[in-house]
Amino acid sequence: MTNKNGTVYVMSDSLGETAEQVIKAAASQFNSGTTSINRYPYISDKVGVEEVIKEAIKENAMVAYTFVCPDLREFSERMCKQFQLPYVDILGPVMEQFSKITSVKPKLEPGVYRKLDEQYFKRIEAIEFAVKYDDGKDPRGILRADVVLLGVSRTSKTPLSMYLAHKQIKAANVPLVPEIKPPRELYEINPKKIIGLTISPSQLNEIRRERLLALGLGDHSSYASMERILSELDYAEEIMKGLNCPVLEVTNKAVEETASKLLEIIREENDND
Structure with a gap:
């Protein structure tokens, strides 16, 4: 089943604004259909992830997430693969590379950037x-x-x-x-x-x-x-x-x-x- 409207489900353990802005920037490069973004902020456990994934399955939607917690990132990836949903981990790969170049472990604290302002x-x-x-x-x-x-x-x-x-x-x-x-x-x-x-x-x-x-x-x-x-x-x-x-x-x-x-x-x- 295709997703003609480009529906995207965004999950985050904070506001989820970062993921939403990235999706909007990517979607602006495509002229077909209207992208619908459903944002789910402040998800703090696997139960919350599972509830969102179940909703995404109904529309064969793409899933994007910005979790700082490795367990939530890995769980989201497993679920998306299990149900063959397209997905993107927006924050994880960047954090991993920063950890490599700085030799510093991430704080793994949701909303740190938001607390800056x-x-x-x-x-x-x-x-x-x-x-x-x-x-x-x-x-x-x-x-x-x-x-x-x-x-x-x-x-x-x-x-x-x-x-x-x-x-x-x-x-x-x-x-x-x-x-x-x-x-x-x-x-x-x-x-x-x-x-x-x-x-x-x-x-x-x-x-x-x-x-x-x-x-x-x-x-x-x-x-x-x-x-x-x-x-x-x-x-x-x-x-x-x-x-x-x-x-x-x-x-x-x-x-x-x-x-x-x-x-x-x-x-x-x-x-x-």
């Missing part, structure tokens, strides 16, 4: 987190977040999440809509990790009207009506009171100003822990 990678991880768990896309992010932002539509939840991400803080945000029950995960975490955002009805009305016009829609939609806005804000206030979480007023405030207040709250909570 840990702040950079923490920021990247936080940005990826903010994108993945933006606008309540996946409520599971609530349980993993450093902070969860709540508010009705157009209260700067997404810009604030991204701003915090650049400060290496993993932020998830959840929109509050009267017709949709808040995710149960909100009630399973410390309410001090949740921060509500509120805004004056008049400014929200103005922001929503401008948003509708920017989208080429009329500004008479119920989305921008004062009746709807008051209903949403009342509902949001009720939810926030029920959660007993801190609430920040964002009316006439720049994202940086609100973020500064957010960071103060986060620092205070960390100091009290």
Whole structure:
């Protein structure tokens, strides 16, 4: 069976970015088909390797890996050969040659390179987190977040999440809509990790009207009506009171100003822990 789309399964005991970049560089030399890369980071045992290989078998995919542990490299090679999967050990041969020319044994410690610029990678991880768990896309992010932002539509939840991400803080945000029950995960975490955002009805009305016009829609939609806005804000206030979480007023405030207040709250909570 051929693999017309050039599907590649990437495994790593760290982020796997090195392997992904190498595969992309190689794939750019071919014009046929679209390469699909499935990355599996932080694999630390043979069970994890086996699970990925089983998925790769279904698509007759190529397997690439950057394991520093010799046992995981050898196990991956054996499995790929057993199931006749094309494979490439990206890191192993280079490490072996370095060991020969330097007469020094490798540390065999995953993520050493990443630790050279840990702040950079923490920021990247936080940005990826903010994108993945933006606008309540996946409520599971609530349980993993450093902070969860709540508010009705157009209260700067997404810009604030991204701003915090650049400060290496993993932020998830959840929109509050009267017709949709808040995710149960909100009630399973410390309410001090949740921060509500509120805004004056008049400014929200103005922001929503401008948003509708920017989208080429009329500004008479119920989305921008004062009746709807008051209903949403009342509902949001009720939810926030029920959660007993801190609430920040964002009316006439720049994202940086609100973020500064957010960071103060986060620092205070960390100091009290």
